[in-house]
Amino acid sequence: MASKSPALVWLRDDLRLADQPALSAAAASGRPVLCLYLFDNGDSAGRALGGASRWWLHHSLAALAGALEKIGGRLDILHAAHRDLPAIAASLDAAEVYWTRRYGGPEIACDKAVKAALLGAGIPVHSFNGQLLREPWEVTTKSGGPMKVYTPFWRAHRALGPIAPPLPAPTALKAAPWPSMAPTRCALGDLGLLPTAPDWAGGLRECWTPGEDGARARLASFLGSGLRGYADERNRPDKPSTSRLSPHLRFGEISARTILHAVAHREAAASAIADDAAKFLAEIGWREFAYHLLFHNPDLATRNYQPRFDAFPWRTDAKALRAWTIGRTGYPIVDAGMRELWRTGFMHNRVRMIVGSFLVKHLLIDWRAGEQWFWDTLCDADPANNSASWQWVAGCGADAAPYFRVFNPVLQGEKFDPAGDYVRRFVPELAHAPAKFIHKPWEAPGLLARDYPAPIVPHGDARERALRAFKTLGGAGEPEA
DNA sequence: TTTTGAGTTGTTCGA
DNA sequence: GTCGAACAACTCAAA
Numbered sequence: 001m002a003s004k005s006p007a008l009v010w011l012r013d014d015l016r017l018a019d020q021p022a023l024s025a026a027a028a029s030g031r032p033v034l035c036l037y038l039f040d041n042g043d044s045a046g047r048a049l050g051g052a053s054r055w056w057l058h059h060s061l062a063a064l065a066g067a068l069e070k071i072g073g074r075l076d077i078l079h080a081a082h083r084d085l086p087a088i089a090a091s092l093d094a095a096e097v098y099w100t101r102r103y104g105g106p107e108i109a110c111d112k113a114v115k116a117a118l119l120g121a122g123i124p125v126h127s128f129n130g131q132l133l134r135e136p137w138e139v140t141t142k143s144g145g146p147m148k149v150y151t152p153f154w155r156a157h158r159a160l161g162p163i164a165p166p167l168p169a170p171t172a173l174k175a176a177p178w179p180s181m182a183p184t185r186c187a188l189g190d191l192g193l194l195p196t197a198p199d200w201a202g203g204l205r206e207c208w209t210p211g212e213d214g215a216r217a218r219l220a221s222f223l224g225s226g227l228r229g230y231a232d233e234r235n236r237p238d239k240p241s242t243s244r245l246s247p248h249l250r251f252g253e254i255s256a257r258t259i260l261h262a263v264a265h266r267e268a269a270a271s272a273i274a275d276d277a278a279k280f281l282a283e284i285g286w287r288e289f290a291y292h293l294l295f296h297n298p299d300l301a302t303r304n305y306q307p308r309f310d311a312f313p314w315r316t317d318a319k320a321l322r323a324w325t326i327g328r329t330g331y332p333i334v335d336a337g338m339r340e341l342w343r344t345g346f347m348h349n350r351v352r353m354i355v356g357s358f359l360v361k362h363l364l365i366d367w368r369a370g371e372q373w374f375w376d377t378l379c380d381a382d383p384a385n386n387s388a389s390w391q392w393v394a395g396c397g398a399d400a401a402p403y404f405r406v407f408n409p410v411l412q413g414e415k416f417d418p419a420g421d422y423v424r425r426f427v428p429e430l431a432h433a434p435a436k437f438i439h440k441p442w443e444a445p446g447l448l449a450r451d452y453p454a455p456i457v458p459h460g461d462a463r464e465r466a467l468r469a470f471k472t473l474g475g476a477g478e479p480e481a
Numbered sequence: 482t483t484t485t486g487a488g489t490t491g492t493t494c495g496a
Numbered sequence: 497g498t499c500g501a502a503c504a505a506c507t508c509a510a511a
Contacts, residue, residue, distance in 0.1 A: 141508085141509060141510085142509075142510065143509085143510095145509095147508085148507080148508060148509090149487085149488065149507080149508055149509075150488085151487080151488065152487090152488090152508075152510085156509095235490080282489085286489085349490090350490075353490065357491095392489090399488070399489085399508090401489090401490080401491085402503080402504080402505095402506095403503095403504085404491080404492080404502095404504080405490090405503095406491075406492070407490095407492085408491080408493090411491085411492075412491090463492085463493095467503090471504095
């Protein structure tokens with residue numbers, strides 16, 4: 001009997017084998033399987049991938065290719081537009097197509113069009129939720145509308161009942177041959193995802209192991225030593241107290257469901273960490289909320305969630321923006337965060353709030369400039385979390401910070417990096433500053449290193465200016481003209 | 482329909 | 497040093 005037509009698994013942001021419903025379903029179909037990644041540099045998402053994301057993607061794809069080979073599968077890569085998937089599927093003689101759903105506006109539109117074309121060509125499509133605990137539309141108010149406040153959202157989310165346990169990874173795949181008539185495949189290296197001149201990825205290589213194995217190792221390490229005490233220590237950038245799973249989640253190297261069940265299992269064995277587990281899972285809840293907001297607001301990355309912010313008097317200040325991006329604002333906690341970002345492709349969550357507040361409130365620079373910088377430099381930048389968090393910091397988002405909340409970078413530094421270890425790690429100019437002055441070196445005459453800048457804006461003046469500017473917006477309930 | 486309680490992450494001031 | 501109040505009223509979500 002002639003060999004069966006293959007099942008095509010179209011991989012996107014779900015680069016894993018375990019708890020991979022699309023892959024598992026394809027494997028269970030009894031057909032030979034083709035695992036296909038189409039590289040379009042973010043075109044189908046309406047936005048080019050950032051540099052750090054490109055670096056991560058390269059290594060994630062390499063890891064996935066290796067993992068697939070171990071079970072008899074193969075990863076095939078094409079440099080092609082996502083909208084060409086129907087033609088590609090036809091050239092591969094695919095009998096069915098499987099994929100994991102995605103939730104950005106352009107992605108949904110793309111997948112809808114692709115699905116319609118495939119169905120039109122008689123090729124069935126099977127799509128799955130592999131990315132979130134629940135679909136963004138499942139959580140609604142009693143009257144059926146989208147939620148706009150985090151706490152009721154997460155309460156309602158949990159009230160929908162238990163989350164199904166994760167699926168095991170397939171143990172064996174039968175890879176279909178690549179037909180000679182199909183488009184020519186692309187070697188991973190030919191995608192040009194790695195930086196060359198210069199190679200700025202040294203810090204990333206030191207910090208991260210992209211791929212499913214790296215994700216599982218990170219989770220195991222967090223469950224072993226980070227989860228206990230998480231509720232208290234998660235705000236301390238000087239300590240290794242957070243999970244650092246976000247880039248792995250971004251590329252779907254591990255599922256939220258896997259994390260949820262692993263934490264619950266650990267909690268069952270040690271009830272003393274119930275508070276820690278709840279706090280940590282609430283962060284997973286924020287991710288769910290961000291995707292909920294994105295689904296209901298497709299232009300979350302570019303449009304103020306609260307329209308009254310459209311009138312906000314943002315400043316244009318290229319010099320200040322540059323000082324912020326390179327970590328030379330003169331505020332040590334801000335500069336340490338921005339340099340951590342540049343060097344490692346990551347920033348501690350507490351510090352993200354501090355640098356975000358600084359850009360938006362001290363410098364009065366549009367949050368979208370910060371969002372774009374994070375998009376380019378964060379390994380974990382995704383269309384939901386990055387946008388929702390920036391809007392939250394700026395005060396224009398859902399359930400946002402009140403306008404009068406202006407982080408004082410000195411107090412924040414002293415509170416959350418009390419010995420200054422975090423600052424010293426990333427700001428070598430201050431390596432020998434005493435703890436008493438590490439967050440305000442300008443107060444120690446003679447100490448201020450000749451190569452560390454004075455504050456680009458005085459905190460008190462900047463705070464007053466921000467309060468005045470934000471007050472011009474008036475109440476949210478201002479009737480429309 | 483109206484009412485009611487609640488709402489991630491802070492700072493400053495004055496007692 | 498520590499504490500409570502003020503900051504500004506708003507919207508959300510459910511009863």
